Amino acid sequence: MENKGQRKELQVSAIENGTVIDHIPALSLFQVLHLLHLEGFRNQILFGTNLDSQKYGKKAIIKVSDKFFRAEEINRIALFAPTATLIEIRNYQVVLKKKVEIPDELVNMVKCFNPLCITNHEQMVTRFRVVDKAELKVQCRYCEKIMERDDMVFL
Amino acid sequence: MNPLKNRSLVSISDFNREEQISILDMAEDFEKNPNQDLLKGYIVATLFFEPSTRTRLSFDSAASRLGARVIGFSESSSSSVSKGETLKDTILTVSNYSDIIVMRHPKEGSARYASEVSPVPIVNAGDGANQHPTQCLLDLYSIRKTQGRLEEINIAFVGDLKYGRTVHSLVIALCNHRATFHLVSPPALQLPESIKWLIQSNHLTYKEYEELDQVLSFADVIYMTRVQQERFADPIEYEKVKNAYVLKSDMLGSTRANLKIMHPLPRVNEISQDVDETEKAYYFQQALNGVYVRQAILTSILGVK
Numbered sequence: 001m002e003n004k005g006q007r008k009e010l011q012v013s014a015i016e017n018g019t020v021i022d023h024i025p026a027l028s029l030f031q032v033l034h035l036l037h038l039e040g041f042r043n044q045i046l047f048g049t050n051l052d053s054q055k056y057g058k059k060a061i062i063k064v065s066d067k068f069f070r071a072e073e074i075n076r077i078a079l080f081a082p083t084a085t086l087i088e089i090r091n092y093q094v095v096l097k098k099k100v101e102i103p104d105e106l107v108n109m110v111k112c113f114n115p116l117c118i119t120n121h122e123q124m125v126t127r128f129r130v131v132d133k134a135e136l137k138v139q140c141r142y143c144e145k146i147m148e149r150d151d152m153v154f155l
Numbered sequence: 156m157n158p159l160k161n162r163s164l165v166s167i168s169d170f171n172r173e174e175q176i177s178i179l180d181m182a183e184d185f186e187k188n189p190n191q192d193l194l195k196g197y198i199v200a201t202l203f204f205e206p207s208t209r210t211r212l213s214f215d216s217a218a219s220r221l222g223a224r225v226i227g228f229s230e231s232s233s234s235s236v237s238k239g240e241t242l243k244d245t246i247l248t249v250s251n252y253s254d255i256i257v258m259r260h261p262k263e264g265s266a267r268y269a270s271e272v273s274p275v276p277i278v279n280a281g282d283g284a285n286q287h288p289t290q291c292l293l294d295l296y297s298i299r300k301t302q303g304r305l306e307e308i309n310i311a312f313v314g315d316l317k318y319g320r321t322v323h324s325l326v327i328a329l330c331n332h333r334a335t336f337h338l339v340s341p342p343a344l345q346l347p348e349s350i351k352w353l354i355q356s357n358h359l360t361y362k363e364y365e366e367l368d369q370v371l372s373f374a375d376v377i378y379m380t381r382v383q384q385e386r387f388a389d390p391i392e393y394e395k396v397k398n399a400y401v402l403k404s405d406m407l408g409s410t411r412a413n414l415k416i417m418h419p420l421p422r423v424n425e426i427s428q429d430v431d432e433t434e435k436a437y438y439f440q441q442a443l444n445g446v447y448v449r450q451a452i453l454t455s456i457l458g459v460k
Contacts, residue, residue: 116283118264122242142264143285144166146349 012048018065020087021077026050028080029060035076035109035154036062036069043067056083071101076109078102079136079152102133110138113151117143126155160458163270163277167288167324172331179296181451181460182444185220189447193459194223200253201227202245203280204236204260209420209442210280210289214257217449226253243272250275255457276456284320289452290419291324293445294378300444301415301437302375305329311337311370314380314400314425316346321419322380326350336361337370341396344386367400371410377402379418379425379438397424404429417441 024032029049038045041064049060074086078100088096106128112119119126119142128138128147136149159174170178185191199218203211211229218225227249228234236245242260246269249256256273258266259280266279266286281287299305310329312322316338326336327350336354338346338361345363354361364370370377379402387393401424402416415437418426422438430436454460 114263116261116263118242118260118262118268118282121262122268124243124268140264142267143283144264 012046012051012061012063014092015044015046015063015065015089016092017090018043018063018067018088019069020089021062021064021074021081022059022085022087023053023056023083024049024060024062024077024081025056025083026058026060029062031080031154032060032062032077032084035080036073038062038064041067072103072107075101075103079106079109079149102130102136105129106138108155110147111153111155112140112143112145113147113153114140114143114145117145119143157455157458157460159455161276162456163266163273163279164288164452164456165266165270165277165279165282166286167291167328169288175292175295175328175331178292178448178451178455179299181455182292182296182447183300185447185450186444189220189450191220192222193454194218194221194457197221197223197255197457197459198253199223199225199453200249200256201225201229201280202234202249202256202258202260203227203229204231204234204258204265206230207259207281210259210445213442213445214278214280214289214449217446217453220446221450221453223453227257242269246273246277255453278452278456281320284318286324287320288324289445289449290321291328292452293441293448294321294325294417294419295328296444296448297415297417297437297441298376302413305332308332308334308375309337309373310334310376310378311339311374312346312378312380313339313367313370313402315344315382315386316340316380317344318383318386319380319419322346322378323350325378327353330354330357330359333359335359337364337374338362339364339367339370339400341365341382341392341399343392344382344396365399367402368406371406373411375411375413375415377414377416379416379422381421381423381425401425401427402430403427404433407433407435410435 026049044065046063050058053059084100108125127141131137131139139146215225250273255276257278257280263283263285266282270277316322384393414435418438
């Protein structure tokens with residue numbers, strides 16, 4: 001078992017300071033990188049996907065050096081990676097470990113699926129109240145339509 | 156202190172049960188004495204980005220009976236919208252010229268957005284298929300007036316229950332008053348699940364029917380709506396149902412003495428004209444009640460009564 005753990009460590013090497021996002025569903029890796037706006041980020045980023053996970057079968061992991069996310073930044077990924085764990089590292093030591101949480105409100109994260117909604121016609125911020133966290137149903141603050149995960153298009 | 160002062164009215168649920176009742180009570184006073192100069196010196200803007208003659212005239216009439224001046228437009232082609240102006244800019248500009256803005260707009264959520272950018276209160280006079288709260292309040296007023304109460308009404312909704320925004324708002328509002336809901340529609344136009352869920356979560360009862368005559372004997376109120384052809388992808392389906400929900404005077408024989416027939420208007424053929432002569436027809440008085448209810452809404456929000 002210990003041997004297996006060491007091999008994993010080698011697959012995505014440790015960082016000195018920064019954030020590790022673990023237990024991301026393997027297929028959601030690139031979505032999560034996008035949601036965290038990491039495409040244009042200049043710090044060192046290590047990531048891997050289709051890694052073995054005892055709990056989830058396959059998983060992805062991201063390690064971002066010298067970056068600590070605000071709660072509202074990191075909780076954006078909860079929609080696609082509800083199982084993700086946030087680990088903050090300082091001097092190679094874990095200083096914080098927590099699960100991501102689906103926020104109560106999605107602000108300017110997703111587009112309303114209703115073509116007649118005013119948000120699709122004015123330059124404005126979209127807002128959705130999360131009405132069901134388990135099933136992930138959100139209600140548009142403006143047109144009041146309820147949207148499910150499959151209807152969501154990220155901004 | 157008037158709790159409605161300076162509040163926008165976008166959705167029926169923006170006003171709680173007591174606030175809704177206070178509007179109905181005030182409307183009752185306006186019905187007794189409609190011409191009062193309470194809004195002398197005030198300017199009411201009515202911005203109709205899509206035409207709705209009935210609703211606009213009702214607001215104009217309400218404001219005029221209170222002595223207010225009314226400015227605005229009745230369709231967007233006669234406004235700067237046709238030059239490409241954003242809704243935000245229109246609202247910010249018009250709010251300089253008026254004390255309250257009444258707006259009808261084809262886009263859903265437009266009134267909520269306007270209420271967020273506007274320094275003056277917004278009254279939603281219909282935003283696409285979403286909300287039409289002043290219609291809902293006048294429906295509540297009409298029910299209370301004709302039945303002597305709002306509580307525990309047996310109400311039948313007939314026709315297009317899927318897209319009819321007046322139906323949705325009224326069901327939501329009547330959940331506060333322990334109504335029993337009888338839902339008559341073709342299967343393709345049933346009440347949305349989210350609203351049925353709301354009825355159930357309030358521990359109230361609804362029943363669904365496909366035939367209008369199944370509900371005639373026990374309803375206190377029959378709320379008729381128009382089944383619109385554009386809701387059907389298949390014209391054959393429309394042909395099948397278009398004459399299925401037509402109320403005729405000879406169907407009223409076994410109905411309750413207190414039954415009133417309501418309709419948000421305009422009607423097409425779903426209530427035959429011979430019903431108009433019966434004492435159970437209430438749709439034109441219902442429209443008149445809209446003036447008193449809108450008088451109550453304008454004065455409450457402007458904080459003058």
